[in-house]
Amino acid sequence: MISFVGRSVVQKTITLFFVSVVSFLIIHLAPGKPSQVDPLNPKFTPEMVERFQKEFHLDKPLYVQYIYFYQDLFTGKTVSWKDNQSVLKKIWERFLNSLPLFIVGTIFTWTLSFPVGIRSAIFRGRLFDRSATFLSYLLISIPGFFFAYILIIFVVTRFHVPVIGMETFGFVNASLPHVIMDRIWHLLLPAGLGATGGVAVLSRYVRSQMLEVEGQDYIRTAWAKGLPPEQVHYKHALRNALLPFVTMFGLILPGLIGGSVIIESIFSWPGMGRMAYEAILARDYPVILTVNFVSAVLVLAGTFISDLLYIVVDPRIRL
Amino acid sequence: MTNDTLLSVKDLKVYFPAGDGIARAVDGVSFEVRRDETVCLVGESGCGKTVSALSILRLNPVPPAEIAGGRIMFDGQSLLKLDEESMRRLRGKHIAMVFQEPLTSLNPVFTIGDQIGEAVSIHENIGTEALHRRCVQLLKSVGMPFPEQRLKDYPHQLSGGQRQRVMIAMALACAPRLIIADEPTTALDVTVQAQILQLFKSIQKKRSMSLLYITHDLGVVANIADRVYVMYAGAIVEQGNTVQIFRHACHPYTQGLLASLPSRLKRGKRLYSIPGVVPNPAFKPKGCPFHPRCPYAEPVCREEFPEMCDYGDGHLARCPVLFDKRDL
Ligand SMILES: Nc1ncnc2c1ncn2[C@@H]1O[C@H](COP(=O)(O)OP(=O)(O)OP(=O)(O)O)[C@@H](O)[C@H]1O
Numbered sequence: 200m201i202s203f204v205g206r207s208v209v210q211k212t213i214t215l216f217f218v219s220v221v222s223f224l225i226i227h228l229a230p231g232k233p234s235q236v237d238p239l240n241p242k243f244t245p246e247m248v249e250r251f252q253k254e255f256h257l258d259k260p261l262y263v264q265y266i267y268f269y270q271d272l273f274t275g276k277t278v279s280w281k282d283n284q285s286v287l288k289k290i291w292e293r294f295l296n297s298l299p300l301f302i303v304g305t306i307f308t309w310t311l312s313f314p315v316g317i318r319s320a321i322f323r324g325r326l327f328d329r330s331a332t333f334l335s336y337l338l339i340s341i342p343g344f345f346f347a348y349i350l351i352i353f354v355v356t357r358f359h360v361p362v363i364g365m366e367t368f369g370f371v372n373a374s375l376p377h378v379i380m381d382r383i384w385h386l387l388l389p390a391g392l393g394a395t396g397g398v399a400v401l402s403r404y405v406r407s408q409m410l411e412v413e414g415q416d417y418i419r420t421a422w423a424k425g426l427p428p429e430q431v432h433y434k435h436a437l438r439n440a441l442l443p444f445v446t447m448f449g450l451i452l453p454g455l456i457g458g459s460v461i462i463e464s465i466f467s468w469p470g471m472g473r474m475a476y477e478a479i480l481a482r483d484y485p486v487i488l489t490v491n492f493v494s495a496v497l498v499l500a501g502t503f504i505s506d507l508l509y510i511v512v513d514p515r516i517r518l
Numbered sequence: 519m520t521n522d523t524l525l526s527v528k529d530l531k532v533y534f535p536a537g538d539g540i541a542r543a544v545d546g547v548s549f550e551v552r553r554d555e556t557v558c559l560v561g562e563s564g565c566g567k568t569v570s571a572l573s574i575l576r577l578n579p580v581p582p583a584e585i586a587g588g589r590i591m592f593d594g595q596s597l598l599k600l601d602e603e604s605m606r607r608l609r610g611k612h613i614a615m616v617f618q619e620p621l622t623s624l625n626p627v628f629t630i631g632d633q634i635g636e637a638v639s640i641h642e643n644i645g646t647e648a649l650h651r652r653c654v655q656l657l658k659s660v661g662m663p664f665p666e667q668r669l670k671d672y673p674h675q676l677s678g679g680q681r682q683r684v685m686i687a688m689a690l691a692c693a694p695r696l697i698i699a700d701e702p703t704t705a706l707d708v709t710v711q712a713q714i715l716q717l718f719k720s721i722q723k724k725r726s727m728s729l730l731y732i733t734h735d736l737g738v739v740a741n742i743a744d745r746v747y748v749m750y751a752g753a754i755v756e757q758g759n760t761v762q763i764f765r766h767a768c769h770p771y772t773q774g775l776l777a778s779l780p781s782r783l784k785r786g787k788r789l790y791s792i793p794g795v796v797p798n799p800a801f802k803p804k805g806c807p808f809h810p811r812c813p814y815a816e817p818v819c820r821e822e823f824p825e826m827c828d829y830g831d832g833h834l835a836r837c838p839v840l841f842d843k844r845d846l
């Protein structure tokens with residue numbers, strides 16, 4: 200176990216190093232330079248550009264730039280080219296904004312997908328299963344942004360609840376319960392919307408996984424023992440059907456960043472995804488690279504958690 | 519049906535949809551198991567043995583399976599008419615089953631102790647302590663070395679033979695009156711096969727219990743059976759006690775099976791095998807389903823499904839052609 204953890208950490212650190220090199224190279228190979236960002240800006244005089252290049256070591260060879268960049272990153276000195284703010288601080292703020300959206304969305308997705316998928320599998324071919332199948336394919340085929348606008352129009356005109364942003368603008372002097380309710384309203388729609396696609400896809404996975412397990416010999420053994428249906432389905436079948444999802448559970452971590460760009464943009468939610476997107480448009484290299492690095496860390500941490508969980512839940516995997 | 523009959527299957531028909539038609543996997547099977555006796559159901563692969571056995575516990579997946587007819591009586595109850603809850607209470611408690619595939623028949627994510635214990639606790643009110651002792655006892659009774667430690671193991675940590683022992687322990691858990699063993703040794707290697715067979719024999723001797731043992735191996739039948747049913751293409755073609763079947767086989771199919779036993783091999787002769795293959799249950803030949811492979815086939819065999827002919831003393835065979843020639 201300890202050797203597994205040690206080995207894993209070493210492997211993942213090496214992977215992380217290569218990711219950092221490759222992402223650094225890709226960014227610098229991409230067309231466009233930060234100095235071209237806004238040639239019409241009167242402040243961008245040639246002297247300014249030169250000073251700018253000096254300050255950020257853009258005149259040095261790439262590998263030196265690379266070292267400077269990661270040195271700054273690890274000492275917390277990296278700043279955004281756009282507003283000179285500390286990148287880590289910016290990311291942390293955005294991260295805190297994204298977190299509730301992510302958590303609520305994930306809870307929606309997982310708590311809905313499993314009951315739906317499992318029931319579909321147990322009652323396959325019946326009305327419940329067929330309705331769930333129909334709804335899933337409907338939700339999968341409607342583009343998220345389209346669905347979002349319909350929902351926004353519906354909620355705003357029907358309930359007169361503003362749902363854009365994280366809170367209602369100018370709602371500062373309200374009492375605490377009102378503020379909390381306001382926050383929850385603003386959270387529910389984007390989180391729920393982010394979850395619908397997830398539910399549609401995940402419940403299908405759960406269903407097929409469950410169906411596969413239900414056909415196994417050991418399920419027949421469970422029936423032959425005289426176990427009641429609940430125990431056959433929810434103990435013997437489900438426990439096996441869950442195994443692959445344990446892996447998936449670790450892999451949802453990176454969704455904190457990438458998963459919500461569209462939703463965050465539609466709802467003007469100041470989260471990580473939108474920040475990354477805006478940074479790319481602005482060619483704000485430090486922000487892009489840092490977000491990239493953080494994503495890589497999240498992916499690796501996710502796989503690491505998955506591996507650990509797998510060891511816990513699958514007795515066949517022992518180290 | 520005599521008084522000491524425990525299980526009687528009468529004219530059982532189980533069909534499956536197959537492409538455009540239907541596969542008559544089990545097509546009018548009748549047999550009986552009496553108290554404390556060992557009955558063997560023997561036949562080539564695909565003749566419907568497993569489907570018949572699963573029908574007794576109603577474990578065939580319906581759909582696709584369709585119980586098209588018949589009656590199954592167990593201890594005075596009509597199993598096909600029982601409600602699902604009563605059927606469930608019967609499974610494992612009064613009728614237990616050991617399957618063909620020990621490697622996949624145990625749940626990989628639960629310990630042996632869990633799975634055996636569950637078979638007990640579902641039917642009996644039993645405390646944790648007593649349950650543990652019972653599990654150890656059960657593993658001991660199937661000849662498992664180090665039963666205490668084994669309880670904590672997972673199936674993948676055991677060999678095939680050991681897993682089959684666990685399956686048998688599980689079947690014995692509630693001291694059922696009937697154990698159905700569906701080719702319990704087919705997936706094991708030869709030495710282990712002999713051990714498991716020996717285990718079944720000793721268990722059957724020690725306990726008051728009936729055993730319905732399914733196999734395609736006549737050698738096993740000779741070793742273990744009190745009475746034998748020979749099955750071909752979804753129907754019983756011959757039945758009788760072991761001596762009747764092995765000494766006086768009256769159906770060409772049984773005779774063919776016996777002739778292909780390796781122990782009958784004469785030096786320098788080739789091992790006999792019945793020509794042809796078992797018919798596909800969706801396209802069974804008209805008349806006697808064995809006629810394309812039968813050395814005695816007559817024109818009538820292609821037309822009429824043969825009746826059971828009674829040779830007396832419980833010895834019956836489904837071949838009127840040989841029955842008519844019996845005294846010649
Ligand atoms: N679930 C199913 N769906 C369709 N056909 C089936 C199904 N189960 C069994 N059959 C058919 O029923 C026939 C009898 O199968 P069965 O498993 O009873 O044979 P068997 O005598 O046990 O053979 P074996 O020695 O190979 O175990 C087979 O031809 C098979 O095609």
Ligand code: SF4
Binds near residue numbers: 810819824839
């Ligand atoms: S009835 Fe005819 S075909 Fe069938 S076993 Fe007898 S002789 Fe052969």
Ligand SMILES: [Mg+2]
Binds near residue numbers: 569618700
């Ligand atoms: Mg079989």
